[in-house]
Amino acid sequence: MGHTLAEKILMHNTGVASCKPGDIVITKPNKVMFHDIYTPFVYEKFKEMGFQKVWDKNKVAIMFDHLLPTCLKDDPRHLRYGYKFADEFGIDCLHESDGISHQLMPELRYAKPGDVVYVTDSHTTTYGAIGCFSTGVGYTEMAAILGTGEMWARVPSAIKIQIDGELPDNVYAKDIILCILGDLKADGGTYKSLEFCGTAVDALSVDSRLTISNMVVECGGKVGLFAVDRKTAEYSGVDYEAFKWLSFDEDANYEQVLHYDAASFVPYIACHPYVDNVHPITEVTDVAVNEVFIGSCTNGRLEDLAAAAEILKGKKVNPFVKFIVTPASRSIFKEAIAAGYIETLIKAGAMVTHPYCSLCQGRSGGLLADNEVLLGTNNRNFLGRMGSAKAKTYLSSPAVAAASAITGKITDPKTLQA
Amino acid sequence: MVLIEKVLSEASVTAEKSTALHVDFCIVNDAAAHSGVDCMGGATLFDNKRVVVVLDHDTPSGSVEVSAIQRKLINFAKQHDTVFYNGEGIGYQLLLDNHVKPGQVVVGCGEHMAVFGAVGAVGLKVSPEALAKAMQTGTVPFAAPEAVNIELVGEMKAGVQAKDVILTVLRMMGTTKLAGKIIEFSGDAFQTLTLNDRITLCNLAGRTGAMTAIVNLDASNPDDYAAHYRLDLNDVSVCVAKPDNFEDIVEVGQLLSIPVNEVFIGGCSAGRIEDLRVAADIVRGKKTARGVRMMIAPATSAVYVQALQEGLITDFIDAGAIVMNQGCSVCWGKSQGIIDTDEVLVSAGSHNCKGCAGADTAKIYLSSAATAAASAVTGVITAPNRI
Amino acid sequence: MQRVFKGKVWKFGDDIDTDIIIPTQHVTIETMEEMKWHAFEPLRPELAKLITPGDILVGGKNFGCGSSREQAPEVICALGVKCVIAKSFARIFFRNAINNGLLLIESPELPDHCEEGDIVTVEINSKLVCNGREFAIPAMPDNLFTIIEDGGLVKSMKKRNNIID
Numbered sequence: 001m002g003h004t005l006a007e008k009i010l011m012h013n014t015g016v017a018s019c020k021p022g023d024i025v026i027t028k029p030n031k032v033m034f035h036d037i038y039t040p041f042v043y044e045k046f047k048e049m050g051f052q053k054v055w056d057k058n059k060v061a062i063m064f065d066h067l068l069p070t071c072l073k074d075d076p077r078h079l080r081y082g083y084k085f086a087d088e089f090g091i092d093c094l095h096e097s098d099g100i101s102h103q104l105m106p107e108l109r110y111a112k113p114g115d116v117v118y119v120t121d122s123h124t125t126t127y128g129a130i131g132c133f134s135t136g137v138g139y140t141e142m143a144a145i146l147g148t149g150e151m152w153a154r155v156p157s158a159i160k161i162q163i164d165g166e167l168p169d170n171v172y173a174k175d176i177i178l179c180i181l182g183d184l185k186a187d188g189g190t191y192k193s194l195e196f197c198g199t200a201v202d203a204l205s206v207d208s209r210l211t212i213s214n215m216v217v218e219c220g221g222k223v224g225l226f227a228v229d230r231k232t233a234e235y236s237g238v239d240y241e242a243f244k245w246l247s248f249d250e251d252a253n254y255e256q257v258l259h260y261d262a263a264s265f266v267p268y269i270a271c272h273p274y275v276d277n278v279h280p281i282t283e284v285t286d287v288a289v290n291e292v293f294i295g296s297c298t299n300g301r302l303e304d305l306a307a308a309a310e311i312l313k314g315k316k317v318n319p320f321v322k323f324i325v326t327p328a329s330r331s332i333f334k335e336a337i338a339a340g341y342i343e344t345l346i347k348a349g350a351m352v353t354h355p356y357c358s359l360c361q362g363r364s365g366g367l368l369a370d371n372e373v374l375l376g377t378n379n380r381n382f383l384g385r386m387g388s389a390k391a392k393t394y395l396s397s398p399a400v401a402a403a404s405a406i407t408g409k410i411t412d413p414k415t416l417q418a
Numbered sequence: 419m420v421l422i423e424k425v426l427s428e429a430s431v432t433a434e435k436s437t438a439l440h441v442d443f444c445i446v447n448d449a450a451a452h453s454g455v456d457c458m459g460g461a462t463l464f465d466n467k468r469v470v471v472v473l474d475h476d477t478p479s480g481s482v483e484v485s486a487i488q489r490k491l492i493n494f495a496k497q498h499d500t501v502f503y504n505g506e507g508i509g510y511q512l513l514l515d516n517h518v519k520p521g522q523v524v525v526g527c528g529e530h531m532a533v534f535g536a537v538g539a540v541g542l543k544v545s546p547e548a549l550a551k552a553m554q555t556g557t558v559p560f561a562a563p564e565a566v567n568i569e570l571v572g573e574m575k576a577g578v579q580a581k582d583v584i585l586t587v588l589r590m591m592g593t594t595k596l597a598g599k600i601i602e603f604s605g606d607a608f609q610t611l612t613l614n615d616r617i618t619l620c621n622l623a624g625r626t627g628a629m630t631a632i633v634n635l636d637a638s639n640p641d642d643y644a645a646h647y648r649l650d651l652n653d654v655s656v657c658v659a660k661p662d663n664f665e666d667i668v669e670v671g672q673l674l675s676i677p678v679n680e681v682f683i684g685g686c687s688a689g690r691i692e693d694l695r696v697a698a699d700i701v702r703g704k705k706t707a708r709g710v711r712m713m714i715a716p717a718t719s720a721v722y723v724q725a726l727q728e729g730l731i732t733d734f735i736d737a738g739a740i741v742m743n744q745g746c747s748v749c750w751g752k753s754q755g756i757i758d759t760d761e762v763l764v765s766a767g768s769h770n771c772k773g774c775a776g777a778d779t780a781k782i783y784l785s786s787a788a789t790a791a792a793s794a795v796t797g798v799i800t801a802p803n804r805i
Numbered sequence: 806m807q808r809v810f811k812g813k814v815w816k817f818g819d820d821i822d823t824d825i826i827i828p829t830q831h832v833t834i835e836t837m838e839e840m841k842w843h844a845f846e847p848l849r850p851e852l853a854k855l856i857t858p859g860d861i862l863v864g865g866k867n868f869g870c871g872s873s874r875e876q877a878p879e880v881i882c883a884l885g886v887k888c889v890i891a892k893s894f895a896r897i898f899f900r901n902a903i904n905n906g907l908l909l910i911e912s913p914e915l916p917d918h919c920e921e922g923d924i925v926t927v928e929i930n931s932k933l934v935c936n937g938r939e940f941a942i943p944a945m946p947d948n949l950f951t952i953i954e955d956g957g958l959v960k961s962m963k964k965r966n967n968i969i970d
Binding site: 076077083096337353364388 | 506711
């Protein structure tokens with residue numbers, strides 16, 4: 001009997017000969033990370049639990065990404081707790097302002113294929129793109145993991161999502177995952193592993209796969225996994241041959257298999273106020289937008305900025321639309337500068353900020369007034385998440401966001417190219 | 419001759435001794451001036467292309483309240499078809515670069531309206547009510563004040579910037595003696611002081627209490643003025659204004675080691691390309707000290723693009739700085755780089771009053787961009803020539 | 806821990822996300838005592854003041870979806886809520902609640918058969934009773950029930966580290 005990707009990684013990590021959905025296994029994480037929203041809590045809980053040291057200081061990272069730049073007066077206190085934890089327990093891996101943690105973890109190879117990684121954030125599912133069993137935990141669990149080096153996991157049942165064929169022009173990874181979320185709904189993947197395969201998936205860049213894995217949590221998914229291929233191996237700096245085991249078994253037990261024809265995808269919009277309220281763009285075209293945001297751990301990578309820059313080259317955004325662009329990491333910011341994307345975006349009218357969680361953290365960076373409408377490339381559009389509870393948020397790909405910034409209403413980039 | 423008299427006589431509404439001036443530009447922004455829009459009622463504008471609406475202070479917006487103010491301004495700009503800048507940088511700088519000419523009169527509600535004196539224009543700080551009137555009538559009530567002359571001679575020493583000069587002027591003049599007067603800067607020092615230097619000088623000149631300031635290269639006779647003062651730039655050292663006001667300005671060399679939590683380079687007195695060049699030269703190839711948040715915000719989109727092209731932004735990114743979007747940023751202190759109780763900010767901006775960038779007990783030292791950059795590298799307040 | 810108790814119901818719909826339970830702008834408030842007053846603010850700003858200790862929250866499916874913020878179950882605990890009953894729970898919220906000693910009970914039926922203000926009787930690992938109807942509930946897995954019985958993961962870890970309160 002074959003195994004799902006999730007089962008394979010859990011077996012590899014725990015050493016059990018076999019496992020099946022529902023089994024409780026004790027994992028030994030290869031890396032853990034906590035970020036600035038939780039530093040005081042992790043510190044206090046860790047001390048309260050009575051731990052004197054972390055189980056392996058080389059396996060711990062601390063990152064400041066939500067609260068730097070600081071925007072509310074309690075924020076610096078959270079940073080101080082980060083330094084305090086690092087100093088007291090000898091953690092060298094402290095990233096003060098290098099970008100969004102979910103970009104840095106795979107980019108800096110802290111999360112690697114075949115690893116088990118826990119982070120205090122729901123979008124930890126992102127690294128599933130490189131074949132890493134990564135999922136979010138709370139700060140109390142993080143404190144326990146830091147002390148013990150262990151965490152229980154229930155082996156998840158799995159949904160296989162097979163996507164074959166070629167994506168049409170102007171359709172991106174974001175559209176794929178939005179379509180799937182619209183089908184599965186906000187709880188359709190709860191506790192489950194979503195595993196992606198097919199010729200269209202093989203053709204996706206690692207950046208695009210990161211976008212897809214990032215959002216599997218929006219249907220409740222525990223992990224969103226891709227098999228390891230040569231692109232992954234190159235991205236993560238590992239030997240491809242050594243990870244051939246992390247591939248799909250024909251006889252693995254999937255509770256559900258979804259098939260998609262890539263050619264059938266169109267640009268999709270997740271409409272206010274639920275991520276699973278997904279519609280083809282043709283159904284929401286012409287909704288007026290007051291603000292456009294390109295960034296976040298979902299869509300702040302180089303290819304996202306490239307897609308936006310291509311559409312905005314030589315153009316100006318609507319003068320009454322606020323347009324915010326935030327690269328996902330320091331290195332992406334630099335690459336985007338070198339490629340001329342940042343200059344293009346600024347000339348088009350963008351406010352370009354340092355890499356961090358930006359507007360998506362919902363505490364500053366472009367909050368909405370009553371009745372305003374945001375089109376964002378981020379991952380959540382919940383009521384009141386980015387400002388007034390009377391504002392509306394729509395989610396899209398960077399290409400749609402860029403096109404909409406020009407027109408001031410939700411716009412399919414295709415219509416600008418005609 | 420006294421330039422201000424010429425400007426005022428040309429802008430005067432009546433031929434007799436002026437009681438009102440014609441206004442060339444009104445600035446409406448998301449700081450204090452926005453309430454001028456509320457005072458307008460449904461009135462029409464005297465000239466829609468002379469009203470400049472700018473979203474610059476808290477961009478991108480850091481609160482629902484500010485967003486509502488910005489929404490009101492967007493609707494106003496749309497309705498009246500005014501000149502409109504949406505997150506493209508600081509209003510003063512955009513007007514200086516794109517609109518204001520020598521001899522013109524600009525009104526707004528900001529603390530640093532004197533900045534337009536850098537190009538020989540008159541900037542006047544008015545109340546939101548007066549701004550609303552100016553937008554409707556194109557005039558502002560005005561009683562001609564006394565003019566004083568501050569003559570600057572000599573050249574700045576290495577490591578000294580125009581910010582150190584104006585802080586030295588402030589130390590010399592205090593914050594009340596020139597209340598209600600107009601400062602005219604003149605002297606041979608202007609052979610080497612750049613436009614950027616002049617912007618910095620005029621920007622903070624209002625902190626003397628003066629109504630406004632203007633650079634007058636033709637001021638030749640000290641006797642034309644109510645008072646005359648002289649400063650040799652060779653005598654200017656690297657200075658900081660200590661926290662909470664402009665009463666206590668000291669040379670950096672006199673300070674004991676003061677640990678820094680945050681540094682800001684930007685704002686309307688240190689966010690132009692020259693300031694970014696100076697700062698980049700200091701941090702290039704180095705790293706900011708651990709625990710120091712080095713915040714940088716180019717003044718405008720044009721400055722940002724120029725800095726990108728010159729590689730300065732990349733230098734900052736490599737040094738570990740946080741490069742934020744064009745706008746007032748930390749200097750307005752509503753949502754970028756908020757500082758906590760007892761933290762220390764070294765700011766090359768223009769505000770240091772209690773609580774203006776976070777907690778009331780936080781301490782803001784105002785300095786030049788060079789001093790701010792040097793302090794980011796060492797982690798303590800440091801003069802640039804110590805790097 | 807009490808095996809049988811009853812409480813007054815506050816009723817919610819499906820997909821109550823953690824941004825609703827505690828909005829991000831409040832998650833850095835220093836104490837839970839202050840933070841708790843912002844619970845459910847975007848949806849029902851008045852609610853935090855109305856909830857009294859011992860009350861029970863009843864939600865639809867996918868209660869607690871969204872971010873991993875553990876402040877969500879913590880503010881619910883801080884308000885004195887005895888337990889949350891829902892058709893289903895989101896994964897991280899579920900773990901966080903257990904780790905904070907907040908009892909969660911999955912019941913596909915009860916939420917459709919109770920109204921706000923009703924009284925629900927809970928018999929742990931056995932059944933719920935409301936308006937004269939009984940709803941069977943499954944027993945919790947041992948490892949989770951141990952954490953709940955210890956009073957949350959912190960106390961569980963203290964026990965492991967031989968720290969006596």
